[in-house]
Amino acid sequence: SAVISQKPSRDICQRGTSLTIQCQVDSQVTMMFWYRQQPGQSLTLIATANQGSEATYESGFVIDKFPISRPNLTFSTLTVSNMSPEDSSIYLCSAVGGGDTEAFFGQGTRLTVV
Amino acid sequence: DAKTTQPPSMDCAEGRAANLPCNHSTISGNEYVYWYRQIHSQGPQYIIHGLKNNETNEMASLIITEDRKSSTLILPHATLRDTAVYYCIVRVYGSARQLTFGSGTQLTVLP
Numbered sequence: 072s073a074v075i076s077q078k079p080s081r082d083i084c085q086r087g088t089s090l091t092i093q094c095q096v097d098s099q100v101t102m103m104f105w106y107r108q109q110p111g112q113s114l115t116l117i118a119t120a121n122q123g124s125e126a127t128y129e130s131g132f133v134i135d136k137f138p139i140s141r142p143n144l145t146f147s148t149l150t151v152s153n154m155s156p157e158d159s160s161i162y163l164c165s166a167v168g169g170g171d172t173e174a175f176f177g178q179g180t181r182l183t184v185v
Numbered sequence: 186d187a188k189t190t191q192p193p194s195m196d197c198a199e200g201r202a203a204n205l206p207c208n209h210s211t212i213s214g215n216e217y218v219y220w221y222r223q224i225h226s227q228g229p230q231y232i233i234h235g236l237k238n239n240e241t242n243e244m245a246s247l248i249i250t251e252d253r254k255s256s257t258l259i260l261p262h263a264t265l266r267d268t269a270v271y272y273c274i275v276r277v278y279g280s281a282r283q284l285t286f287g288s289g290t291q292l293t294v295l296p
Binding site for chain 1: 201229230282288
């Protein structure tokens with residue numbers, strides 16, 4: 072099974088600023104994803120992080136607000152830009168290996184925007 | 186992916202079996218049933234998956250009805266550490282795609 076490390080685990084940020092979240096997987100994976108979990112809610116997919124190319128965003132999420140990078144098979148970053156209190160959520164990185172392996176998740180980044 | 190329906194919450198006494206139901210009446214033939222759980226303040230954790238046969242691993246058992254329109258996750262001897270939100274997800278086998286999470290079932294194991 073893959074182990075996913077996310078940094079930071081939590082942060083409190085001022086509105087209008089940006090935060091970059093890092094996701095490191097300990098083995099090569101096929102797919103990497105970013106999810107958002109708003110308070111008391113389920114997980115919502117933000118985007119699929121594509122290696123070496125632009126991420127694929129879900130409806131309601133745009134690159135200008137959530138730029139994503141994936142420079143190699145094991146690392147990805149998500150930036151939450153120009154933050155507002157509505158961005159206060161847990162952001163989770165997920166990865167899937169080759170074949171029909173289960174998805175693994177990081178512990179999440181708990182973001183509070185004040 | 187087919188939609189799933191789960192009860193919002195359930196309680197279970199510690200040491201007893203926890204049976205968590207899931208309805209997936211629109212499941213198609215190539216879709217598997219997956220279960221994940223999310224313990225408070227942690228990322229989701231894979232539990233088990235199956236197609237049509239009952240499955241068992243060290244964590245749980247998965248019972249899928251013959252018509253595959255519903256399933257039950259069984260935690261045979263629930264402990265306080267099993268308190269979590271349990272998600273039933275249907276997805277195509279072999280597709281390295283994202284998971285679509287519903288609202289899940291909050292299982293509370295009571296002492």
